[in-house]
Amino acid sequence: MSLNSTLDIDIVRANSSKINTVDFENLTFGNVFTDYMLVCDFKEGTWQKPSIKPYEPFLIDPSAKVFHYGQAIFEGMKAYKDENDDVWLFRPEENFYRFNKSAVRMAMPEVPENVFIEGLKTILTMEKEWVKKGLGNTLYIRPFMIAIGSGVIAQPSSQYRFMIILSPARSYYSGEVKVLIAEHYSRAANGGIGAAKAAGNYSAQFYPTKLANDQGFQQIIWTDDATHTKLEEAGTMNVFFRINDTLYTAPTSERILDGITRKSLIDIAKRDGIKVEERSVLVSELIEGIKDGSLKEIFGAGTAAVVNPIIGFSYQDTYYELPKIEDSIALQLKEKLTKIQYKLAEDTFGWTVKI
Numbered sequence: 238m239s240l241n242s243t244l245d246i247d248i249v250r251a252n253s254s255k256i257n258t259v260d261f262e263n264l265t266f267g268n269v270f271t272d273y274m275l276v277c278d279f280k281e282g283t284w285q286k287p288s289i290k291p292y293e294p295f296l297i298d299p300s301a302k303v304f305h306y307g308q309a310i311f312e313g314m315k316a317y318k319d320e321n322d323d324v325w326l327f328r329p330e331e332n333f334y335r336f337n338k339s340a341v342r343m344a345m346p347e348v349p350e351n352v353f354i355e356g357l358k359t360i361l362t363m364e365k366e367w368v369k370k371g372l373g374n375t376l377y378i379r380p381f382m383i384a385i386g387s388g389v390i391a392q393p394s395s396q397y398r399f400m401i402i403l404s405p406a407r408s409y410y411s412g413e414v415k416v417l418i419a420e421h422y423s424r425a426a427n428g429g430i431g432a433a434k435a436a437g438n439y440s441a442q443f444y445p446t447k448l449a450n451d452q453g454f455q456q457i458i459w460t461d462d463a464t465h466t467k468l469e470e471a472g473t474m475n476v477f478f479r480i481n482d483t484l485y486t487a488p489t490s491e492r493i494l495d496g497i498t499r500k501s502l503i504d505i506a507k508r509d510g511i512k513v514e515e516r517s518v519l520v521s522e523l524i525e526g527i528k529d530g531s532l533k534e535i536f537g538a539g540t541a542a543v544v545n546p547i548i549g550f551s552y553q554d555t556y557y558e559l560p561k562i563e564d565s566i567a568l569q570l571k572e573k574l575t576k577i578q579y580k581l582a583e584d585t586f587g588w589t590v591k592i
């Protein structure tokens with residue numbers, strides 16, 4: 238195959254495709270997977286030859302480190318199809334760098350660039366049919382790595398498995414999102430793993446989020462663990478605040494994940510003359526902003542939903558609702574970013590990569 242000239246890869250073909258059994262109009266996020274998966278193992282200190290083979294379960298020893306110590310990381314990205322049936326990725330190098338940053342933090346081996354990038358392009362070329370045309374249709378890409386070495390001794394594994402699986406998705410409307418501002422629980426702490434896309438960061442959020450759900454809130458806005466006064470992330474997304482006509486978002490740090498959607502929205506906003514400040518925003522500023530009417534918008538930003546508008550927040554048992562506005566900056570930025578991703582607007586930044 239010419240397209241993986243820099244990557245030696247085994248390809249095992251499936252006997253048939255299950256694509257005709259899939260109802261693309263009624264997909265729930267992350268439940269359907271394509272025909273193939275990419276697998277690349279690390280053992281005896283080196284990465285082995287990767288393969289692309291039919292999607293199927295596999296066996297791992299019950300004592301594997303991933304089950305006991307949570308050595309697991311992942312990425313989330315999307316492929317988009319344009320009007321000419323070409324398939325595009327959005328800033329894939331950023332996901333690759335971040336993946337290896339997460340790997341280092343979790344004492345896992347870094348994945349070679351050609352396995353991640355060329356491997357991804359190869360499997361996407363095989364699965365092109367699964368990327369549907371039209372705004373809102375995407376193929377969600379989930380690269381991940383787990384520690385598969387056996388033995389319950391608490392130390393890093395000597396064997397790992399890197400994989401890429403693909404799931405067709407439709408853009409979802411999240412409904413009216415109300416959030417609870419965290420006053421006790423924390424997502425991340427200085428010196429911790431908050432800046433890594435580590436599996437454990439997610440399981441740690443499930444319980445506090447469930448408590449918030451029980452109170453009628455869809456998400457939690459995480460605050461700094463030391464004082465619970467600085468606003469940091471919304472659920473598993475970065476978070477922006479619009480006060481008058483300026484956007485604010487916390488600077489990335491050990492506690493805040495360096496989101497690709499976040500930095501792309503900042504660049505688009507700045508290009509189009511919208512003021513953006515990267516600085517900590519205090520809970521007290523939000524409450525002031527509700528009282529004097531200067532707080533116009535709050536929104537989460539991440540690959541899955543792109544932009545997720547938040548209509549109100551609760552803090553110390555008081556619920557504060559944002560005013561309804563016509564000229565949402567969040568929705569304008571979402572449209573601009575989405576159009577770049579689908580090649581419906583000029584990509585002045587050079588972010589899109591053709592498969």
Ligand SMILES: *Cc1c(COP(=O)(O)O)cnc(C)c1O
Nearest residue numbers: 473474475494496497498539540
């Ligand atoms: C993945 C993630 C984000 C969003 O990152 P994107 O690159 O924009 O998808 C934000 N916060 C957390 C905690 C995340 O895990």
